[in-house]
Amino acid sequence: MTSPRMPADLLGGHLHALAQAAATGRMPDRKALDDYRAAGATAAELGVPLRALVDAALAAGEGTAGPGVLAALRRAVSALMEGYEQAQLAAIRGEETARREFVDDLLQGRAERLAERAEHFGLRLAESYVVAVARGMLDGSAAGEGADPGRIERELIARFGSHNVLVAVRDDLLVCVAPATLPAAVGEFTHHVRARFPAGWRVGVGRPQRGPGGVVTSFREAAGALDLADRLDLRADVVKAADLLVFPVLLRDRSAIEDLVTSVLSPLLQARGGHEPLLETLEAVFAAHGNQTAAARRLGISTRAVTYRMERIRRLTGFSPDDPTQRFTLETAVLGARLLEWPWNS
Numbered sequence: 001m002t003s004p005r006m007p008a009d010l011l012g013g014h015l016h017a018l019a020q021a022a023a024t025g026r027m028p029d030r031k032a033l034d035d036y037r038a039a040g041a042t043a044a045e046l047g048v049p050l051r052a053l054v055d056a057a058l059a060a061g062e063g064t065a066g067p068g069v070l071a072a073l074r075r076a077v078s079a080l081m082e083g084y085e086q087a088q089l090a091a092i093r094g095e096e097t098a099r100r101e102f103v104d105d106l107l108q109g110r111a112e113r114l115a116e117r118a119e120h121f122g123l124r125l126a127e128s129y130v131v132a133v134a135r136g137m138l139d140g141s142a143a144g145e146g147a148d149p150g151r152i153e154r155e156l157i158a159r160f161g162s163h164n165v166l167v168a169v170r171d172d173l174l175v176c177v178a179p180a181t182l183p184a185a186v187g188e189f190t191h192h193v194r195a196r197f198p199a200g201w202r203v204g205v206g207r208p209q210r211g212p213g214g215v216v217t218s219f220r221e222a223a224g225a226l227d228l229a230d231r232l233d234l235r236a237d238v239v240k241a242a243d244l245l246v247f248p249v250l251l252r253d254r255s256a257i258e259d260l261v262t263s264v265l266s267p268l269l270q271a272r273g274g275h276e277p278l279l280e281t282l283e284a285v286f287a288a289h290g291n292q293t294a295a296a297r298r299l300g301i302s303t304r305a306v307t308y309r310m311e312r313i314r315r316l317t318g319f320s321p322d323d324p325t326q327r328f329t330l331e332t333a334v335l336g337a338r339l340l341e342w343p344w345n346s
Contacts, residue, residue, distance in 0.1 A: 006043065006046070006048045006052060006053065006056065007046070010039050010042060010043060010048075010053075011039060011056060011057060011060065013032065013035060014036075014057060014060050014076065015060055015064075017072060017076065018060060018061055018064045018069055018072055018073065018076075019064060021066060021068040021069050021071070021072035022064050022066025022068065022069050023066065024068070025066070025067060025068035026068070027068065027071060027072055027075060028072055028075055028076060028079075033075065033076075033079040034079075036076050036079035036083065037079050037080070037082055037083030037086070038083060039080060039083065040053065040080040040081060040082065040083025040084035040085075040086075040087070041083040041084065041086060041087035042087075043080075043084055044083075044084045044085075044087035044088050044091070045087055045091075050081065050084055053080060053084065054077055054080065054081070057073070057076055057080055058073065058077065061073045103166065103168040103170065103175070103177075104170065106177075106212065106215055106216070107170050107175065107215065107216060107219050108216070126210070126211065127179055127180070127181070127210065128179070128180035128181075128208045128209060128210045128214060129177055129178065129179055129180060129208070129209065129210075129214060129215050129218060130177075130178055130179075130180050130183070130186055130205065130206060130207070130208050130209075130218055131175060131176070131177050131205075131206045131215060131218035131219040131221075131222050132175075132176045132178070132186045132189050132190070132203055132204065132205045133170075133173040133174065133175050133176075133203070133204050133219065133222040133223055133226065134173065134174040134176075134189070134190075134193045134201060134202070134203045134204075135172070135173050135174075135201065135202055135204075135226055136197065136200045136201035136202055150167075152167055152174070152189070152192045152193070152196075153165070153167035155188075155192060156185065156188060156189060156192070159188060160178075160182060160184075160185050160188070164178065164179060164182055164185065165177070165178050165185050165189075166178075170219075171223070173223060173226075174193070175219065176189040177215060177219075180208035186205055189203070190238055194237070201237065202226055202229060202236075202237055202238070202239065203237065203238045203239070204221075204223060204224070204225035204226040204229070204238075204239050204240075204241070205222055205225065205238065205239070205240045205241065205242075206218030206219060206220070206221035206222035206225070206241050207221055207240075207241050207242050218241075221241035222241060224241065224248075225239045225240065225241045225244055226239065228244050228247050228339070229244075231338055231341070232247075232335065232338045232339065233283075233338065246335075247335065250335065250336055250339065251339060257332075257339075257340065258336075258340065260329075260332065260333050260336055261333050261336045261337045261342050262342075264317055264319060264329060264333040265279075265317065265333050265334070265337055265342065267316040267317050267318075268313070268317065270316070271312060275343070277309065278309055278312065278313055278316075279334060280299065281295065281299065281306060281309040281310065281313070282313065282321070282330060282331075282334050283334060284296075284298045284299050284306075285306070285310065285321060286321075286327075286331050286334070290321065290322075292306045292307060292310070313330075317330070
């Protein structure tokens with residue numbers, strides 16, 4: 001009745017229950033079934049394979065004859081399996097809770113036993129990690145099964161292993177933590193987000209950072225990249241903090257950038273039709289590297305209209321995008337206007 005990994009007394013009352021069923025036809029009562037469930041739970045906690053547990057229970061019935069033995073055996077095995085499965089589910093829920101708490105502490109920089117707990121989930125916090133965050137699929141608009149973060153995590157684990165990726169939800173963002181030495185993990189994360197949410201999503205990627213504090217920094221950079229992309233109305237689905245480093249620099253001296261925006265762009269407020277079409281035209285021309293035909297396609301207007309608007313901008317501001325220094329001043333002013341949501345008194 002025993003296996004190498006199973007205590008000999010785990011099914012201690014099982015033979016007696018079967019003998020009683022053979023002699024009297026009496027089925028295991030509630031207490032006996034509870035004992036079976038407890039034995040199943042103990043087996044799961046000890047790591048006894050379910051097959052070994054069931055085989056042991058069935059083997060006990062091989063030498064016992066009687067009309068009630070088969071029915072009693074079925075009930076006994078059913079109760080054992082129920083207890084085993086309940087213990088497994090409880091362990092899974094406990095692991096998920098511990099994982100959520102760990103991710104929450106990690107991304108907030110709470111350092112209590114962080115390295116020790118990280119080892120349990122396969123993270124070596126002395127190494128460098130990259131954090132990617134996805135937004136736009138956890139607001140209830142996503143469809144059914146695809147919105148399950150656990151499914152994306154399982155697919156990433158299937159490819160990269162459980163000790164290489166960590167996926168969780170934090171502040172309505174789907175977060176992926178991966179080693180900096182495994183850049184393909186971020187690409188795969190983005191692929192799964194794109195596959196499940198064909199529209200309305202965006203991924204921000206932080207820079208590689210070392211240590212527990214580095215994970216926090218990379219997470220904040222990734223979330224900040226999403227915020228900047230929204231404020232600047234960027235079209236890219238994937239935005240990298242490394243590509244947006246100039247914007248935090250601009251914002252560090254807010255009074256200086258406000259002065260630049262006001263000095264350069266205030267004349268546009270007097271334009272017939274408002275300032276917004278002129279700002280949009282400047283953004284399109286800058287994005288097209290000065291190509292007005294490409295800018296016109298981007299805006300959905302004629303090239304002549306773009307040329308006309310650029311001439312109005314020159315006349316109103318005194319700055320020409322054709323001059324390298326003036327172009328830089330104009331582009332910086334436009335970026336500052338978007339970052340600071342200018343005009344402020346409109």
